[in-house]
Amino acid sequence: MKVAILSSIAWRTPPRQYGPWEQVASYLTEGLVEKGIDVTLFATTDSVTKAKLKGTCTAPYSEDRDIDPKVAECLHISHLMESAAQFDLIHNHFDFLPLTYSKLIGTPMLTTIHGFSSPKILEVYQKYNASTHYASISNADRSDKLDYISTVYNGVDGKDFPFEMNPQDYLLFFGRIHPDKGTLEAIRIARQAGKVLLIAGLIQDDAYFEQKIQPCIDDRSVFYIGNVGSGERRTLLGKALALLHPIQFDEPFGLSVAESMFCGTPVIAYNRGSMCELISDGKTGFLVNTMDEAVQAVEKIGRIDRQECRQWAKAMFSKEKMVENYLNVYDQILSR
Template sequence: MKVAILSSIAWRTPPRQYGPWEQVASYLTEGLHQRGVDVTLFATTDSVTNATLEGVIGTPYAEDRETDPKVAECLHISHLMERSEEFDLIHNHFDFLPLTYSKLVRTPLLTTIHGFSSTKILEVYRKYNAGTSYVSISDADRDGSLDYIATVYNGVDSKDFPFEPHPQDYLLFFGRIHPDKGTHEAIQISRQAGKVLIIAGLIQDDNYFDQKVKPFINDRTVFYLGNVGPDERKTLLGKALALLHPICFDEPFGLSVAESMFCGTPVIAFNRGSMRELIVDGKTGFLVHDNDEAIQAVDMLGRIDRQECRHWAQAMFSKEKMVDGYLSVYERILSRR
């Protein structure tokens, strides 16, 4: 079986810091390679993989203001599609644009839908619904107008997030600094709970950061560490008393939630989107509906067995389980030919 993995080129694969789509594409590529699959990763040429790397874009466009994202995406996607007959299957982690090539090539196209940035893009997914295959990353993120071949949860390499049985006395917000992610809510929760809050993540909305986050950063009770890399991420997650995830939108998955539980760190999350699939309420964290319930949950963190968080994450969100899921999907698609 020869598989092409089409990764995003906003960031390197795997990302140096932020880049959840690229991280999942990397874990899958390495996992398939370890299973003996002939896999080629199409990504930026500075990407790192043990499999075969192909690319025409040298620098991720999010890191280079001189790069036109649309031009880069066009060159990147077409580079794979013009070589499509070399592969038995193309696995798309690049959203809806590659679908527009699907009727022009003979190689089956599988798309992992990492969420819908807008309801407007559904028109594209619907157009190619019958001729391609879709995987959802949670049952909560499915759209009723589309057909799905499976749900495959995003997987994490457990070696990247070692278990930490002895946390420190701080809460962590880890993710994009954006209204959707609830950074301001995390600040309010931690303040009212009387806990130190550490914030780490990419500033995606400058106005929101300046108005709702920055005024509260005092380097005593609220710290902002910037957009941190893998080594700092695993330490911050592992040493945290809990991860605060007060999302203000229906999140498709939430990679940091799984990463946190791998470290043994429970998650307090607003019960939206996929959170009820990721978190076992009262066992690996708490599903809450507002700030007040989140504050109460902070007081109940002593009830959580951190080892149980680790076991749950390994059972549900391991790289190995994700690879198993996708190999099963690949076999189903190829058996139709």
């Protein structure tokens, strides 16, 4: 079987810091290679992989402002599509744009829908619904206007997030600094609970950070660590008493939630989107609906068995399980 993985070029695959789509594409690519699958990764040419690597963009456009994103995306996608006949299957992790080629090539395409950035893009997915294949990353993130071949949870490489039995006495917010992710709510929860809060992640909304978050950073009870890389990421997650995830939107998955539980760190999350699929309430964290409930959950966090968090994450969200599930989907598509 010859598989082409189409990754995003917003960030490197795997990302140096932020880049969840690219991280999932990387884990899948390397996992398929380990299974002996002939894989070609289409990504930025500075990407790191054991698969064959092809690309037209030398650096991620989010890291090089001289690159025009639309031009780079057009060249990147067309580069794969013009060689589509070389592959048995194309696995698209690049959102809806590659779908516009799907009726022009003979190679079947699977698109993992990593979320809907806008209801308007549904029109594209609907147009190609009958002629291609869609996988969701959670049951919560499905549109009733589309058909899906499967739900495949994102996978994490457990070796990247070692188990930590002895946490320190701080709470962690890890994610995009954006109103959707609830950074300000995390600060308020930590303050009410009387805990130190460390904040790490990409500042995606500058005005929100400057007006709402920065005034709260006092380097005594609230710290901003920055947009950290993989080494700092695993340390911050592993040493945290709990991860605060007070999302203000229906999140499709939440990779940091799975990564946190791999480290043994429980998660306190607002019960929206996929959170009820990711977190075993009362066993690997707490699903809450209000700030008061979140504060109460912090007080109960000592009841959570960190070993159970790790075991749950390995059973549900391992790289190996994701790879096996996608191989089953590939077989379904190719047998049709």
